[in-house]
Amino acid sequence: MNRYLxxxxxxxxxxxxxxxxxxxxxxxxxxxxxxxxxxxxxxxIGYKELGQREGPLSADESHLKIEKxxxxxxxxxxxxRKRVVIKTSMDKNRFLKRxxxxxxxxxxxxxxxxxxx
Numbered sequence: 800m801n802r803y804l805x806x807x808x809x810x811x812x813x814x815x816x817x818x819x820x821x822x823x824x825x826x827x828x829x830x831x832x833x834x835x836x837x838x839x840x841x842x843x844i845g846y847k848e849l850g851q852r853e854g855p856l857s858a859d860e861s862h863l864k865i866e867k868x869x870x871x872x873x874x875x876x877x878x879x880r881k882r883v884v885i886k887t888s889m890d891k892n893r894f895l896k897r898x899x900x901x902x903x904x905x906x907x908x909x910x911x912x913x914x915x916x
Contacts, residue, residue: 844858862878
């Protein structure tokens, strides 16, 4: 059998398997916004809410807490195992403990951008 024909068949099999892997891959949900209803005082955000799978590079199950304290909204890192690095115009790198959120603030988690409205 011709050697080029064998390579062509192997290439076609690899291409078909690659297409099947993409077609059968699980769906990933990426949140575009997180709504907090007026009655809620806080919300916990973890890897599920961020559309991640559990793993060493993902957020913890309960990682961030957005809460209302004295009428002002704050975001806090509640994870005991992982830190959140934030960058501001004043600080290049800072670890998040608690941060006050104001209208118009924007923050990103990985490649996901959120805006406070």
